[in-house]
Amino acid sequence: MNNQYDMNIENSRVQNGQNINMNHNPYINQNVNPSQQMNPNQNAGQNGFNNGDFVKGALIGAAVTFLLTNKGAQETLMKAASKGTELFQAGMEELKERYEDARAQMEANQES
Secondary structure, eight states, X not given: OOOOOOGGGGGGSOOTTOOOOTTOOTTTTTTOOGGGXXXXXXXXXXXXXTOHHHHHHHHHHHHXXXXXXXXXXXXXXXXXXXXXXXXXXXXXXXXXXHHHHHHHHHHHHHHO
């Protein structure tokens, strides 16, 4: 159990007949260093449409929308994917052949 006394609690109590706002929170702005407060104009480029991430997202969104709505683009994309799959399968077959050739060579060397 923490036995420290919170000095801010005194700020929330009525003193000398003062009328206090019930919504007053003594913990807001606690330990704030004024030199660390952010200047509203300091990061203007990071908030809004000038941000590079927003532009990238907008371009990606436009490209996805184009692909999802344009039948010709979809066909071209599917043809490219199909061709890529064929090339991948041909490459795998070539690798299998090379592996079998190397294995046969090693077996021939062991028999000699």
